[in-house]
Amino acid sequence: MVFLIAGVFSLVGVSLGTYVSPWWFLLNLLVGINLVVFSTVGFCPMAILLNKLGVEPKVKD
Secondary structure: OHHHHHHHHHHHHHHHHHHOOHHHHHHHHHHHHHHHHHHHOOOOHHHHHHHHOOOOOOOOO
């Protein structure tokens, strides 16, 4: 679910950056930084939010 949301945000950022304002490309930068932090440290704010909303993880520890 986290990767689905990251992909949607990336596509939205590219689309808005292309058609509205180049400042929207910063959204892709933030998504990329979050993915790097998640892969190295294991901290992901979206995963925490989804967990609090009751979304079950596919892989359990």
